[in-house]
Amino acid sequence: MHKKQITVALSGLNNIDNPGPGIPVIRGIRESNMFEPRIIGLAYENLEPGTYMHNLVNKTYKVPYPSDGVDALIERIRYINDIEKIDVLIPNFDSELFTFMKSADILKKMGIATFLPTLKQFEERHKSNLPKFGKKYNVKVPFSIALTNINDIDNLTDDFEYPVVVKGKFYDANIAYSKEQALIYFNKISSKWGLPIIIQEFIKGIEVNVVALGDGKGNTIGAVPMRKQYITDKGKAWSGITLDNKNMLDLTHKIITDTQWCGGMELELIKTSENELYLIEINPRLPAWVYLAVGAGQNLPEALVNLAMGKFVKPFSNYEVGKMFIRYSYDMICNVDEFQELSINGTL
Amino acid sequence: MKNIIKLKTNIAISEKGFMFDPSTGDSYTVNAIGLEILGMIQQGKVFVEISDMITAKYDVEPSSFEQYFFDFIAVLKQMQLIENNDA
Numbered sequence: 001m002h003k004k005q006i007t008v009a010l011s012g013l014n015n016i017d018n019p020g021p022g023i024p025v026i027r028g029i030r031e032s033n034m035f036e037p038r039i040i041g042l043a044y045e046n047l048e049p050g051t052y053m054h055n056l057v058n059k060t061y062k063v064p065y066p067s068d069g070v071d072a073l074i075e076r077i078r079y080i081n082d083i084e085k086i087d088v089l090i091p092n093f094d095s096e097l098f099t100f101m102k103s104a105d106i107l108k109k110m111g112i113a114t115f116l117p118t119l120k121q122f123e124e125r126h127k128s129n130l131p132k133f134g135k136k137y138n139v140k141v142p143f144s145i146a147l148t149n150i151n152d153i154d155n156l157t158d159d160f161e162y163p164v165v166v167k168g169k170f171y172d173a174n175i176a177y178s179k180e181q182a183l184i185y186f187n188k189i190s191s192k193w194g195l196p197i198i199i200q201e202f203i204k205g206i207e208v209n210v211v212a213l214g215d216g217k218g219n220t221i222g223a224v225p226m227r228k229q230y231i232t233d234k235g236k237a238w239s240g241i242t243l244d245n246k247n248m249l250d251l252t253h254k255i256i257t258d259t260q261w262c263g264g265m266e267l268e269l270i271k272t273s274e275n276e277l278y279l280i281e282i283n284p285r286l287p288a289w290v291y292l293a294v295g296a297g298q299n300l301p302e303a304l305v306n307l308a309m310g311k312f313v314k315p316f317s318n319y320e321v322g323k324m325f326i327r328y329s330y331d332m333i334c335n336v337d338e339f340q341e342l343s344i345n346g347t348l
Numbered sequence: 349m350k351n352i353i354k355l356k357t358n359i360a361i362s363e364k365g366f367m368f369d370p371s372t373g374d375s376y377t378v379n380a381i382g383l384e385i386l387g388m389i390q391q392g393k394v395f396v397e398i399s400d401m402i403t404a405k406y407d408v409e410p411s412s413f414e415q416y417f418f419d420f421i422a423v424l425k426q427m428q429l430i431e432n433n434d435a
Contacts, residue, residue, distance in 0.1 A: 206372070227373030244358060244370035271372075321370045322360070 003033070007084055008305060009040040009077075009112075012092025012288075013050025013057065017329075021092040023049075024291035026056050028301030031294065039083050042077075046343050048175065052334045058085070066096045077170045078110060086112045088308045090301075092285055094170045097122060115216075115308035116263050117284050125259075125282040127198040129269055133282075137258045139156065139251070140269075140278045142203050146196035153182050156199060165200040165280075168193035173235060175202060200280065205272040210252045211286060211293050213300045215307060216262030222298040222316040223252045226289065229324070237289050237327075242296045243298050244321040251277055263292070264304055271293035289325060296323040353389050353421060354431040360388055369429060374425065381406070382420065 008029055012020030012161045022041070029037050040070045041060035043051050051060040061080045064072040073096075080086065089112050091100045100107070101116050106115075118123075124133050127144070134141030145159065146215040156179065157166065166185035167173040170193050176182035186197050212223035230239040252267060264286035286300060293300050296319040342348040360368045365383040368377040368408050378386060381402070388398045395417065403410050 208373075229373065241373040241374050246371075322368060 005035040005036045005038070005042060006087045006305070007038045007308075008088045008090065009042055009080065009084070009086045010090040010092055011042040011044070011063070011096060013041045013043050013053075014045070015046040015053075017051045017232060018236055019288040019327075020048075021286050021288045021290055023053065023056060024288060024294075025090060025092060025286055025301040025304075026050070027291050028294040028299050029305060030056065031306075032299060034302065038084070039217040040080065040086060042080075043342070049332065051342060051348055052332055052338060060342065060348045061289060062342065066099045070099050070103060071305045073099055074106055077112070078105070080109050081112060081195040084108075088113045088115075088305050090114075090304065090308075091116070094283065094285065097284055113308040113310070115304055116155070117265075118262060121244030121259055121261060122284050125284065127169065127200075127281060128196055130198075130200075130279070130281075130348065134279065137255065139255065140276060142201035142278055142280060144197050144198055144200035145188070148195045148197075150183065150186050150190075153179060153186060156182065160199065160201060163202045165198075165202050167198040167200055169196060169198070203270045203272065203278045203280070203302075205270040205278070207276075207280075208245070208248060208269050208271050209237075209240075209287070209289075210248055210267040210269070211290050211300065212256060212265050212267065213250050213286075213303055213307075214256040214259075214263065214265065216260060218257040218260050219311055219315060220253050221303050221307070222293065222300050222319075223249055223256075224293040224296055224298055224300075224319050225249060225252075226292060230326075237325075238287055239324065239326045240292060240294060242319060242321055242323045247275070247277055251279070255279075255282070265299065292323065292325040293319065295325065352392055352394055354408070355386065355389055355424070356429055356431050358428055361390075367429070369427075372428070374427065376429075385420065 009190050010025060012022030026039050026136040028085055038058050038131040041050055041057040042063045043060050043063055050057050063076050066073060090347045091097055101119055101122060104114055128146035130144055143320050163175050163177045164183055165173055166176050168189040172189045174185040176185050190197050208227050210223055210225045213221040215221050225243040225245050226240045227243055228237040228240045266283040266287035268281040270280055290300055298316040298319050306313045358370050365378045385398060399410055400414055403413055
């Protein structure tokens, strides 16, 4: 089969103990029989491991943080595109999605395709908007409120019973068993990710997840449910297994159909002992464990690239149940010259 | 005691006693006799039949076996591996 040469730029090369999805997405794209990809890494830090994985990433460019403003990031992308002629760009961090979604037309004019949720889809699934989302789409969600003032912690017992889950706008979640713990987590998370802080009702049950891809027309291109088998102290899956769970898939299809979801997504769910599913979060991108879906028979990164390029993608109809992933850490030996190159010139 | 105990149909049980529930991702191991009993349950045998076969084959009193058997069933129920709760 003739493989199409494409250039894909993506972020999330931080393959660390709290990994970004970049490397697993690249592995999916590289394992595709349809593409001969050139992979361009977009790195925010000098020590994102993916930058140094030359078997996976052809070239990496440092990019400014989204907090530096849309213009700075887009100008950098324009510079990179002039050199690399990017076909598809896949942002893999929640925190940069807003910038890229707002700039989708500018990117399109540059000849760069994306396949991202709309701003409306992105906004309405925000943690702080989850109760409204649950009501609108008739999905069970835990009660939650968004706090912008630490003093509001004093009044939490008006609406909640401890324990509660204290969450950051983009990342981080901790279970607080008392007001004192809630105060600590409020400070810890807000200093890192800003405000608001989300206080969410604690639902007792097992956390299960679904990785899925919507085509933006209400169709689910693929969906694979998973249960974390081993969770790190950062709450990340170190091991997981694919599940045969119709309820989880039905819920995923319903959400994608009702929201007309466009792009990758991860549903974070709690399954109670009564087998009820509560939606606790929608991450608007493919998750770091997406390679499990590839291993189970659904190459969602490949499908996402095809959709971005305007190609028809036939929805996946099955996947292998009982497929597992186990992460591992691995020490790469690199030369300081490479580190220097990236630090000084912003490319490697 | 005449009721048939039904394991959930999607439970996979290997010859070595590894059980996997694909709807939850949970896995369990059973010993050889547990595996034998699960096999009989899967064949649709009721408690009396299972008790007769096990007490004939192994050195165990029917009264003791009854206690062990229903303890075992209680564990299976707790693990949500059984479909009906009438046993």
